[in-house]
Amino acid sequence: MLAAERRDLLLARLRTDGKVIAKELAAELGLSEDSVRRDLRELAAAGLCQRVYGGALPVSPAVADYATRTAVSLDSKARVARRAAELVRPGSTVILDGGTTALAVTRALPPDLAATVVTHSPTVAAALVEHPTVEVFLIGGRLFKHSAVTSGAAAAEAAERVQADLFLLGVTGVHPEAGLTTADADEAAMKRLLSRRAADTYVLASEEKIGAASPFEVLPWTAVAGVITDADVRLPVPVLHAG
Numbered sequence: 001m002l003a004a005e006r007r008d009l010l011l012a013r014l015r016t017d018g019k020v021i022a023k024e025l026a027a028e029l030g031l032s033e034d035s036v037r038r039d040l041r042e043l044a045a046a047g048l049c050q051r052v053y054g055g056a057l058p059v060s061p062a063v064a065d066y067a068t069r070t071a072v073s074l075d076s077k078a079r080v081a082r083r084a085a086e087l088v089r090p091g092s093t094v095i096l097d098g099g100t101t102a103l104a105v106t107r108a109l110p111p112d113l114a115a116t117v118v119t120h121s122p123t124v125a126a127a128l129v130e131h132p133t134v135e136v137f138l139i140g141g142r143l144f145k146h147s148a149v150t151s152g153a154a155a156a157e158a159a160e161r162v163q164a165d166l167f168l169l170g171v172t173g174v175h176p177e178a179g180l181t182t183a184d185a186d187e188a189a190m191k192r193l194l195s196r197r198a199a200d201t202y203v204l205a206s207e208e209k210i211g212a213a214s215p216f217e218v219l220p221w222t223a224v225a226g227v228i229t230d231a232d233v234r235l236p237v238p239v240l241h242a243g
Contacts, residue, residue, distance in 0.1 A: 001169055003039065006029075006035070006036075006039050006044060007039050007128060009029075009040065009052045010036075010039055010040065010056070011043065011049070012046060013059070013231075014049055014058045015058070017228045018057070018058065018211045019055060019056070019057050019058075020036075020040065020049075020056045020057075021054055021055040022036045022037050022040065022055045022056075023054065023055075025055075027195070039043075040055065041238070042057065043056070045193070047059060048213065049162065049213060049221070050173070050212070050213040052178055052213065055212075057173075057177075057178055057212065057213040058108075058211060058212045058213070059211055059212060059213070060183075060208065060212035060213065060214055060215075061182075061208045061212070062175045062208055065238075068087045073139065073206045073208045075208050076206040076207040076208070076230050077104045077206045078104055078107075078108070078208075079099045079101060079230040079243065080157055080204055080205065080206050080229060080230060080242045081101060081104035081105040081107065081108040081123050081204075082103070082219060082223060082242065083139075083240055083241070083242035083243075084105050084108070084168050084202065084227050084228050084242075085105055085108035085109050085110070087166060087168075087202060088092065088109060088113065088115055088166065089115070089165070090113060090114050090115060091114065091115060091162045092114040092115050092165040092166060093115070093117075093118065093162075093163065093165050093166075094115060094116070094117050094118070094164060094165065094167070094168065095117075095118045095119065095162065095164045095166070095167040095168070095194050095197060095198050096117050096118070096119045096121070096124055097119070097120075097121070097149075097167070097168055097169050097170040097191065097194070098119070098120060098121030098123070098124060098147050098148055098149030098167050098170060099121070099147055099148075099149075099170035099202040100108070101170055101205060101206050102119075102121060102124055102168060102170050103121075103123055103143065104126055105126040105168060105204070106124055106128050106130075106131070106175055106229050107125070107127070107129060109133065111130075111132070112133060113133060113134055114130060114133040115134055115136070116135040116136075116137065117134055117135070117136050118132070118137045118139065118160070118164060118197040119136070119137075119138060119139065120139040120141065120149045120150045120151070120152075120155055120194070121147075121148060121149045121150075122138065122143070122148060122192065123148050125138040130208070132155070132207040137162075139158045139159055139162075139231040140157050140158060141153070141154040141155025141156075141158070142152060142154070142155070143155050144184065144187060146183075146184065147184075147187060149187065149190070151186050151187060151189075151190045153187070154199040154210075155190060156193055158188075159193050159194055159197060160193070160197070162194075162197040164197055164198040164199070165196055165199050165200070165201070166199065166200050166201075167195050167197070167198035167200070167201040167202070167210070168202055168204055169191060169193055169195060169201050169202065169204065169219075169224070169241070170191075170203075170204050171191075171193075171203060171204075171205070171214075171216070171218050172201060172209060172212070172214045173209055173212040173213040174203065174205045174209045174210050174211075174212070174233075174235070175233070176199060176204050176208075176214065176235055176236065177215045177235075178213040178218065179217055179218075179219075179221060180203060180217065180218045180220075180224070181213050181214040181215065181216060181217055181218060182214050182216055182218050182223070183214040183215060183216065184216065185215075185216050187216075188216040188217065188218045190222070191218045191219070192219060193216060195219055195223060195224075196210065199210065200225040201219070201223060201224045201225060201226055202224065202225055202226050202227070202240070203224055203226070203227040203228065204228055205227050205228060205229040205231070206229070206230070207229070207231045209231060210229060210231040210233050211233070219231045221235070221236040222239050224237055225237070225238070226237050226238040226239065226240050227240065228240045228242055229241070229242060230243070
């Protein structure tokens with residue numbers, strides 16, 4: 001089997017099985033495990049898979065640039081946003097993460113909602129201008145342009161002063177084994193900090209994030225109250241289905 005044929009097969013297995021285990025595939029094809037691992041390294045370098053211990057997982061399309069993500073899975077994000085908005089109670093304080101699904105949540109909030117929203121996303125804060133009775137606190141800091149959120153020491157210091165009822169968390173990968181992941185280490189650290197400032201954390205998971213993985217873990221499953229998704233999936237935490 002030619003190298004190009006092997007790589008095509010690996011990509012097909014990722015699509016159908018949701019993962020590749022190098023040892024098992026090598027035995028099935030009569031190849032050395034080193035050959036399979038080398039192919040996986042090349043695919044990962046090309047951004048076509050996410051390598052993990054023992055094999056690989058599908059890469060998340062949510063790691064694309066912000067402008068590209070605004071056109072990905074719009075219907076799914078709207079369904080997730082509507083379900084997430086139901087968790088926001090009048091009078092509560094909510095931390096709303098950045099990203100395109102979080103932006104969809106702002107559109108799903110009732111126009112007469114009286115609540116407080118804390119966010120490190122300038123785009124989310126700007127969208128909430130349309131909600132006259134929502135108090136908005138924008139966490140400042142260095143702008144991470146890929147996700148249009150702030151991070152760094154100034155943002156972390158400001159976040160430490162927040163006390164919230166709910167954190168609506170955005171990630172790029174939601175996988176039963178790899179867990180909750182994102183593509184940037186600093187962004188992952190900021191998300192962990194924000195989660196510690198809220199009584200409950202729920203994950204916003206539109207369809208393209210389910211079964212995918214990124215390099216950096218955000219939180220363990222034990223740190224979240226549930227995952228909001230419209231995908232048919234079984235996870236180690238409660239799933240709030242978005243219809």
